[in-house]
Amino acid sequence: MTEEFEVERPRLRAVAYRMLGSLSEADDAVQEAWLRAERAGDDDVENVPGWLTTIVGRVCLNVLRGRRAHPELRMPDPVVSLPSGPDPEQQALLSDEVGLALMVVLDTLGPDERLAFVLHDLFAVPFDDVAVLLERSPAAARQLASRGRRRVRDQAPAPDLDLSRQRAAVDAFFAAARDGDFDRLVAVLHPDVVLRADGGPDRPSFTAVLRGARDIAGQATGFGKFAPYACPALVNGAAGLVMVAGGRTLTVMALTVRDDRIVAIDVLNDPARLKTLPVPPLSPRPPAPRPAGRAS
Numbered sequence: 001m002t003e004e005f006e007v008e009r010p011r012l013r014a015v016a017y018r019m020l021g022s023l024s025e026a027d028d029a030v031q032e033a034w035l036r037a038e039r040a041g042d043d044d045v046e047n048v049p050g051w052l053t054t055i056v057g058r059v060c061l062n063v064l065r066g067r068r069a070h071p072e073l074r075m076p077d078p079v080v081s082l083p084s085g086p087d088p089e090q091q092a093l094l095s096d097e098v099g100l101a102l103m104v105v106l107d108t109l110g111p112d113e114r115l116a117f118v119l120h121d122l123f124a125v126p127f128d129d130v131a132v133l134l135e136r137s138p139a140a141a142r143q144l145a146s147r148g149r150r151r152v153r154d155q156a157p158a159p160d161l162d163l164s165r166q167r168a169a170v171d172a173f174f175a176a177a178r179d180g181d182f183d184r185l186v187a188v189l190h191p192d193v194v195l196r197a198d199g200g201p202d203r204p205s206f207t208a209v210l211r212g213a214r215d216i217a218g219q220a221t222g223f224g225k226f227a228p229y230a231c232p233a234l235v236n237g238a239a240g241l242v243m244v245a246g247g248r249t250l251t252v253m254a255l256t257v258r259d260d261r262i263v264a265i266d267v268l269n270d271p272a273r274l275k276t277l278p279v280p281p282l283s284p285r286p287p288a289p290r291p292a293g294r295a296s
Helices: 002-020 023-040 048-066 088-093 100-106 111-122 127-134 138-155 163-179 182-188 213-229 271-276
Strands: 189-198 208-211 230-235 238-245 248-258 261-268
Touching: 002 023, 002 048, 002 088, 002 111, 023 048, 048 111, 048 127, 100 111, 100 138, 100 248, 100 261, 111 127, 111 138, 127 138, 163 182, 163 213, 163 230, 163 238, 163 248, 163 261, 182 189, 182 213, 189 213, 208 213, 213 230, 213 238, 213 248, 230 248, 248 271
Parallel strands: 189 261
Antiparallel strands: 189 208, 230 238, 238 248, 248 261
């Protein structure tokens, strides 16, 4: 049992992370699943990986159902990696390229919708097994997953998979913000871009949702002052930025790029949560030269 569980642990942690959006809660859910599995034993279990997945799913469903609803935006925990790529443990966590924008949308689903979509669409758990967890019919489980799928499709556009193209768009955005160039910012933003920022419960003024290229460009012109602290990073496997000063992580920005334009910007700047996130050692990159003829 111990050997089988350890083999499955990275995948189970990935299931729990997508269900809960919290790295610490995901670890707790996996530990609780281990205790339940150990008590039950697997002597009569034919499909151990599937059995363990349903145990983790049940633990996570209980957590989601017990959460107090909070109307304010709460950003899921980002997974920050070096620009060279995630380490093996992070790669297992991000095995299906789950961007932060997708995690944000998953947080808007109801517990039953989230479980049906995550288990079936992301981890190929049959609807018959999902239905048992939800105490519903397979047809009802299928309908819940379908509703979740529609919301994800509408609100979390799939990003470009080419990291170099992602990075080029992110660099162009930050260079334009550094220069205060409104027109260049609008050019690199999709017209329907959305920016979501979570400042935490102690800084509600830093929590906001903005939509539209021109409104976001108007706010982004102030990002230039952070240029000395901007470190390129991968955030949930996609090109992003982390602001670091004095050894502290100030902000994590995930940018979703599609067709060379930014369609979503997700920002976590809650100091309390940033203190608890595992962030690798990052270094600011010297800013690119300003375009010729522009005053310094």
